[in-house]
Amino acid sequence: MRRGFKTEAERLADRTRTQMGLRSDAGLPILDLAAHLGVRVRSADRLVAREELEELDELQPGAFSAATFQLPNRRTVIVYNPLSERVRTNSDIAHELAHLLLDHDVREIQQLAGQTFFTCDPEQEEEANWLAGCLLLPRPLLVAEAFAGATPEYLADKYQVSLPMARWRLNASGVLLQVQRARSTRTKR
Amino acid sequence: MDEPVDIESLARLVKEERLRRGRLSLRAAAEQAEVPFNTLARVEKGDLPDLGNFRRIVHWLGLPPERFFVPPQVRTETTPDVIAHHLARDPNLSAAAADKIASLVRDLYTTLAESSESVRVHLRAAQTFRPPAARKLADLLESMQASLDTMPDDES
Numbered sequence: 222m223r224r225g226f227k228t229e230a231e232r233l234a235d236r237t238r239t240q241m242g243l244r245s246d247a248g249l250p251i252l253d254l255a256a257h258l259g260v261r262v263r264s265a266d267r268l269v270a271r272e273e274l275e276e277l278d279e280l281q282p283g284a285f286s287a288a289t290f291q292l293p294n295r296r297t298v299i300v301y302n303p304l305s306e307r308v309r310t311n312s313d314i315a316h317e318l319a320h321l322l323l324d325h326d327v328r329e330i331q332q333l334a335g336q337t338f339f340t341c342d343p344e345q346e347e348e349a350n351w352l353a354g355c356l357l358l359p360r361p362l363l364v365a366e367a368f369a370g371a372t373p374e375y376l377a378d379k380y381q382v383s384l385p386m387a388r389w390r391l392n393a394s395g396v397l398l399q400v401q402r403a404r405s406t407r408t409k410r
Numbered sequence: 411m412d413e414p415v416d417i418e419s420l421a422r423l424v425k426e427e428r429l430r431r432g433r434l435s436l437r438a439a440a441e442q443a444e445v446p447f448n449t450l451a452r453v454e455k456g457d458l459p460d461l462g463n464f465r466r467i468v469h470w471l472g473l474p475p476e477r478f479f480v481p482p483q484v485r486t487e488t489t490p491d492v493i494a495h496h497l498a499r500d501p502n503l504s505a506a507a508a509d510k511i512a513s514l515v516r517d518l519y520t521t522l523a524e525s526s527e528s529v530r531v532h533l534r535a536a537q538t539f540r541p542p543a544a545r546k547l548a549d550l551l552e553s554m555q556a557s558l559d560t561m562p563d564d565e566s
Contacts, residue, residue: 263558265550265554267557268553268554268557268558269550269553269554269557273546273550273553274550276546277543277546277547277550280540280542280543280546281536281539281540281543283536284535284536284539284540284543284546284547285533285535285536285547285550286534286535287533287534288531288532288533288534288535288551288554289531289532289533290531290554290555290558291530291531292558292559293559298558300554300558313534316534317532317534320532321532325532327530327531327532330530330531330548330551331461337539337541337544337545337547337548338458338460338461338464338544339460339461339533339535339539339544339547340460340461340462341460341461341462341463341537342462343446343462
């Protein structure tokens with residue numbers, strides 16, 4: 222990840238939350254963020270038959286999470302997979318919104334010798350993941366919750382994010398370490 | 411085999427190349443090929459990587475991408491793919507020369523041909539695909555886009 226991006230992502234998440242009128246330690250209803258950005262969110266089974274999505278899931282479980290379409294008239298629509306759990310969907314929508322906030326290029330579908338290939342920029346995917354985490358679980362929120370003794374399970378349930386997302390944010394943000402150090406300093410005293 | 415890209419051959423060649431390069435571990439091979447470890451591990455089990463990683467892996471193998479296109483299925487492909495396929499099998503050309511000509515043709519084609527409508531999306535999906543799943547997902551995304559295109563503004 223490019224140098225300085227992590228700080229930039231925390232700031233961007235904070236700025237976005239401020240624009241929405243949210244406190245920096247408040248939970249973020251992801252559909253509110255989509256509405257704030259003028260993005261519509263639709264379940265894929267409103268556009269294609271649910272059986273088709275189930276067929277894809279049988280071919281490869283978890284193959285499709287979400288997609289963002291840029292339509293004429295500057296319409297942007299995020300389509301999510303209704304077969305995923307709600308908490309997973311929240312993370313997926315946050316990831317898609319992060320791509321938009323970061324003004325990332327779209328990932329293309331290419332046919333090469335009759336085979337469908339998806340193009341992917343790993344750097345941009347990593348950035349979108351990081352920003353999605355900052356949007357859903359910003360650092361000030363994590364600090365407040367971690368000092369109050371919140372577990373990843375509690376965070377996942379309270380803020381409706383996936384458990385891996387809650388665990389990852391506690392670790393990657395450095396908050397868990399910060400709390401552990403603070404506690405060990407207090408114990409030594 | 412009913413796939414247009416010879417995934418089995420790709421999986422086998424990756425394993426053989428690891429052994430040939432001094433029994434490299436998957437992790438070491440992934441580092442050399444500059445692809446994620448998980449991706450290379452899945453490719454060795456028969457999954458299809460994304461296009462960028464496919465190119466990196468075949469480059470690491472020292473082979474042109476066309477080496478993995480299966481002849482009977484070439485008929486439905488784009489003109490540059492068909493040309494690349496024949497160039498890769500021309501005995502008068504080295505792999506590098508065939509690749510170079512194919513690349514020139516592809517560049518020229520991209521510049522000069524009328525571009526067709528395609529689905530362009532941000533996509534959150536698996537890192538590697540089983541080939542039938544890749545096709546199915548591409549079809550679904552196309553259907554989703556068509557559905558959205560025909561929806562009135564206030565509904566989409």
